[in-house]
Amino acid sequence: MKEFDTIIIGGGLSGSSTALNLSKKGYSVLIIEKEALGNIKPCAGGMASSMKKFLPLNIDQAIESKIRNVEFRWESSDDVVADLTGESPFWIIRREKLDKLLLDEALKYGSKILRPVQVEKIISQNKNWIIKCSNKATYKSKFLIIADGSQSKWADYFKLGPRKPKFANTIALRLKGLGNIPKDSVRFEFGFVKYGFAWAFPLKDSVNIGLGTFINNKLLEDEALNNKVIRSFGFEDLSFNVVHKKLRIWNGAHKLNGDRVIAVGDAASLCDPFLAEGIRPSLISSYYAAESIDQCLSSKKNDLNNYSTTMNNEWGRSMAWGKRIAQIFYRFPKTGYQLGVKRKTAPKRIAQILSGQMSYEDIAKRVIKRLITKNEG
Ligand SMILES: Cc1cc2nc3c(=O)[nH]c(=O)nc-3n(C[C@H](O)[C@H](O)[C@H](O)COP(=O)(O)OP(=O)(O)OC[C@H]3O[C@@H](n4cnc5c(N)ncnc54)[C@H](O)[C@@H]3O)c2cc1C
Structure with missing residues (x-):
């Protein structure tokens, strides 16, 4: 039976970037992907350039546009334009190229991939995972990453993320x-x-x-x-x-790790519930998942709990506000557009959110502060 430090279920953006982060640290990784090569992802490719710090490689080849303006419209009129100049830029990347760059680099650093192969059974045995696959082979690993996307079967199986996605x-x-x-x-x-x-x-x-x-x-x-x-x-x-x-999409702060297992990306329900941004949390979660596993494999920590805490602090707190904003905005969209998009300061704030310089939490705190000051005055 072949043994690995980590087995990753799902070879999309999150799976490949976790594989790259881990293999760059010298760990052995096997990705098990259910689709054959060339499966195109429905993704618009919008990504804050500030994510460079979570990317373990240069992705210039995948960047197709550098965005200077964000246009908003209400039924094709009532335009608002947010100028991104001066902010950290927003990129449009070709998703299939980004996924390929990450996967090829992970393979270059020694990761292996099996495709198209399905995981049929996972057994925990003596602090190892035994993974039985549709190719009739069985693999063994110390850690397991669940990166099988929005229709994740394994996140539910390990009770990671919200019970009701x-x-x-x-x-x-x-x-x-x-x-x-x-x-x-x-x-x-x-x-x-x-x-x-x-x-x-x-x-x-x-x-x-x-x-x-x-x-x-x-x-x-x-x-x-x-x-x-x-x-x-x-x-x-x-x-x-x-x-x-x-x-x-994100639906509350939940445990994203178990004993020797972690969910990343869409499988961990991290997508922004207001704007559907999922590339950023995929890259952030892949980065911290690899850090947590590294700490365990190098005996600095005994469990992966710091992964869930970090993801909640770095991403979940902002998404809690994103969810509240979405519930109000999409129920009363016309008012939302007038108050949230057409305000004088709104374009700058939106640009800051898209470029990753501000979180929904920062925006919400500013609004609350303004309301309190108004009421007191
Ligand atoms: C229409 C649309 C537009 C979007 N636009 C943007 C955007 O502009 N910007 C942005 O930030 N985000 C966007 N997103 C979100 C973003 O695409 C996702 O968050 C991102 O793809 C998540 O990556 P992932 O690796 O977690 O999941 P995926 O990319 O879905 O990868 C999951 C992988 O797991 C494999 N898999 C599934 N089940 C199994 C299994 N049982 N065994 C083995 N493998 C399995 C799948 O084949 C797949 O390769 C958009 C999403 C949609 C739907």
């Missing part, structure tokens, strides 16, 4: 050309999609378009409405294929 419904498509989206701007379109919004993020020669709905799990099956949104981004040819995806 919450999902955003999304549809994604990529269209050739840029429509009416400037090459250095992203656009958020509110008002058309109930309990959510639509977005258009430009790559070099195409646009990633998405629609997402964040509360009440409303479906996005209104083709006429979807076409109207896509036309609003300047596209007339509506003969495209869409990918539907249920995205597991």
